[in-house]
Amino acid sequence: xxxxxxxxxxxxxxxxxxxxxxxxxxxxxxxxxxxxxxxxxxxxxxxxxxxxxxxxxxxxxxxxxxxxxxxxxxxxxxxxxxxxxxxxxxxxxxxxxxxxxxxxxxxxxxxxxxxxxxxxxxxxxxxxxxxxxxxxxxxxxxxxxxxxxxxxxxxxxxxxxxxxxxxxxxxxxxxxxxxxxxxxxxxxxxxxxxxxxxxxxxxxxxxxxxxxxxxxxxxxxxxxxxxxxxxxxxxxxxxxxxxxxxxxxxxxxxxxxxxxxxxxxxxxxxxxxxxxxxxxxxxxxxxxxxxxxxxxxxxxxxxxxxxxxxxxxxxxxxxxxxxxxxxxxxxxxxxxxxxxxxxxxxxxxxxxxxxxxxxxxxxxxxxxxxxxxxxxxxxxxxxxxxxxxxxxxxxxxxxxxxxxxxxxxxxxxxxxxxxxxxxxxxxxxxxxxxxxxxxxxxxxxxxxxxxxxxxxxxxxxxxxxxxxxxxxxxxxxxxxxxxxxxxxxxxxxxxxxxxxxxxxxxxxxxxxxxxxxxxxxxxxxxxxxxxxxxxxxxxxxxxxxxxxxxxxxxxxxxxxx
Amino acid sequence: xxxxxxxxxxxxxxxxxxxxxxxxxxxxxxxxxxxxxxxx
Numbered sequence: 001x002x003x004x005x006x007x008x009x010x011x012x013x014x015x016x017x018x019x020x021x022x023x024x025x026x027x028x029x030x031x032x033x034x035x036x037x038x039x040x041x042x043x044x045x046x047x048x049x050x051x052x053x054x055x056x057x058x059x060x061x062x063x064x065x066x067x068x069x070x071x072x073x074x075x076x077x078x079x080x081x082x083x084x085x086x087x088x089x090x091x092x093x094x095x096x097x098x099x100x101x102x103x104x105x106x107x108x109x110x111x112x113x114x115x116x117x118x119x120x121x122x123x124x125x126x127x128x129x130x131x132x133x134x135x136x137x138x139x140x141x142x143x144x145x146x147x148x149x150x151x152x153x154x155x156x157x158x159x160x161x162x163x164x165x166x167x168x169x170x171x172x173x174x175x176x177x178x179x180x181x182x183x184x185x186x187x188x189x190x191x192x193x194x195x196x197x198x199x200x201x202x203x204x205x206x207x208x209x210x211x212x213x214x215x216x217x218x219x220x221x222x223x224x225x226x227x228x229x230x231x232x233x234x235x236x237x238x239x240x241x242x243x244x245x246x247x248x249x250x251x252x253x254x255x256x257x258x259x260x261x262x263x264x265x266x267x268x269x270x271x272x273x274x275x276x277x278x279x280x281x282x283x284x285x286x287x288x289x290x291x292x293x294x295x296x297x298x299x300x301x302x303x304x305x306x307x308x309x310x311x312x313x314x315x316x317x318x319x320x321x322x323x324x325x326x327x328x329x330x331x332x333x334x335x336x337x338x339x340x341x342x343x344x345x346x347x348x349x350x351x352x353x354x355x356x357x358x359x360x361x362x363x364x365x366x367x368x369x370x371x372x373x374x375x376x377x378x379x380x381x382x383x384x385x386x387x388x389x390x391x392x393x394x395x396x397x398x399x400x401x402x403x404x405x406x407x408x409x410x411x412x413x414x415x416x417x418x419x420x421x422x423x424x425x426x427x428x429x430x431x432x433x434x435x436x437x438x439x440x441x442x443x444x445x446x447x448x449x450x451x452x453x454x455x456x457x458x459x460x461x462x463x464x465x466x467x468x469x470x471x472x473x474x475x476x477x478x479x480x481x482x483x484x485x486x487x488x489x490x491x492x493x494x495x496x497x498x499x500x501x502x503x504x505x506x507x508x509x510x511x512x513x514x515x516x517x518x519x520x521x522x523x524x525x526x527x528x529x530x531x532x533x534x535x536x537x538x539x540x541x542x543x544x545x546x547x548x549x550x551x552x553x554x555x556x557x558x559x560x561x
Numbered sequence: 562x563x564x565x566x567x568x569x570x571x572x573x574x575x576x577x578x579x580x581x582x583x584x585x586x587x588x589x590x591x592x593x594x595x596x597x598x599x600x601x
Binding site: 216 | 580597
């Protein structure tokens with residue numbers, strides 16, 4: 001990065017954090033600290049909800065997914081608007097009426113203390129790990145491509161987030177997220193237009209979509225019913241709906257955002273704003289990746305996008321083999337470019353035309369060579385990461401973006417990392433204080449005591465996140481790692497809430513045991529099946545509902561006999 | 562807002578705004594399906 005990039009990056013990060021701290025200085029009450037004083041307006045809530053969900057992984061991995069697999073990932077979000085409507089009509093009025101600080105407080109009033117604390121514990125477990133990944137994911141990628149020291153990057157992200165989250169609590173998180181989201185949306189919009197401008201002059205936007213379509217990247221909607229296909233219309237509308245219901249309805253890092261609303265109307269509007277904006281936003285981010293893919297149809301791409309890894313193996317005994325693979329890749333690229341020119345010159349291009357078929361065939365050849373390169377990297381260093389999808393976009397930014405815009409795009413990634421981590425730490429600290437410390441360890445203490453405890457627990461979770469980030473290793477594609485982790489826990493958590501709302505006869509003990517058993521079932525399915533991870537949400541939720549009914553019936557039968 | 566604490570702006574009731582959200586989703590799915598069909 002050049003000096004101007006550093007200036008843009010540091011100015012963006014420091015100004016947002018400093019302004020957030022200054023705007024929320026002098027908070028003295030637990031209510032203001034944990035619930036933001038309940039005076040937040042809908043636009044702030046909406047942007048804050050989006051910023052909480054949009055971690056750095058969103059901006060690093062999603063364009064990479066677009067590049068590798070095309071637009072299909074957008075289907076994951078199709079259930080989200082429906083979930084927002086359901087939550088806005090049901091759970092938001094309930095939480096606001098009960099004036100709760102955490103989602104799990106409701107479970108004690110409906111069931112009992114052990115069910116509340118079990119669900120809160122599942123949240124702490126998955127969000128604690130998730131906070132670590134949301135620090136680690138950008139740190140590993142930025143440290144690799146920019147040569148930053150990994151542990152220092154982890155610590156710097158963690159420390160900055162801890163600073164303003166501890167200082168201003170929920171209000172500081174909401175305030176900073178508003179500005180961070182503005183930077184993220186503005187940065188990605190600029191990136192989109194810049195990537196488009198780098199296409200050859202004779203290639204229009206329509207041509208670009210045509211090329212992407214001919215090479216299988218424009219299948220946005222897949223109506224197939226295969227259960228092992230990760231993203232289809234049906235998995236999005238069912239699994240995606242369940243995960244959105246669970247995430248926005250039971251995950252404190254999101255619940256805390258809309259609980260800070262000045263009124264029920266503001267909270268509902270914040271959620272519905274997200275319902276309207278989220279799907280188009282994800283579509284655009286994926287499209288950036290697809291346009292980068294089209295760019296690399298006219299400009300030679302690296303055979304492997306994690307070039308630091310590639311350079312490492314140049315000094316190993318397989319260097320000659322790598323050179324041979326790179327030469328073959330270069331030749332195949334030129335062959336594809338010729339086929340592409342021919343295909344573009346046909347008046348009514350179609351993927352089923354002879355040139356279209358040639359294009360697909362030479363693309364398959366390039367993919368095969370890329371796989372050989374990945375195998376070689378794995379052979380040279382078995383610990384090396386074969387998946388380079390997370391490096392596609394950042395590698396493109398660093399090579400092709402002008403000075404200043406590079407700094408802004410790195411700021412987008414770090415803003416996203418900080419906003420997601422801040423919401424997580426804020427929620428982890430709140431849940432620990434409200435659902436465990438205040439409820440069980442030290443009830444009846446003063447406002448100042450709980451305020452201090454909330455700050456200390458936030459620091460504690462920040463340190464846990466940084467420590468976890470320091471020991472984490474790269475899992476598959478990062479965005480999928482986070483979604484898989486969420487899907488393992490969200491199903492049972494949602495099940496508890498659904499039983500609470502709709503099965504009025506089921507008591508605390510049946511739902512408690514049903515939740516434990518359902519969690520075990522989901523872990524077994526994750527470990528031993530090839531089922532798409534979105535289905536874990538459905539299985540976990542259904543298992544809690546069915547087992548609760550079963551245990552309840554057994555208890556009722558025993559009581560009668 | 563203070564007089565009627567839970568009324569959405571521009572709509573008479575929440576049902577209207579919920580319909581808008583679902584209709585927008587339906588339009589998006591339609592557009593995505595058309596894109597898939599045209600560019601496959």
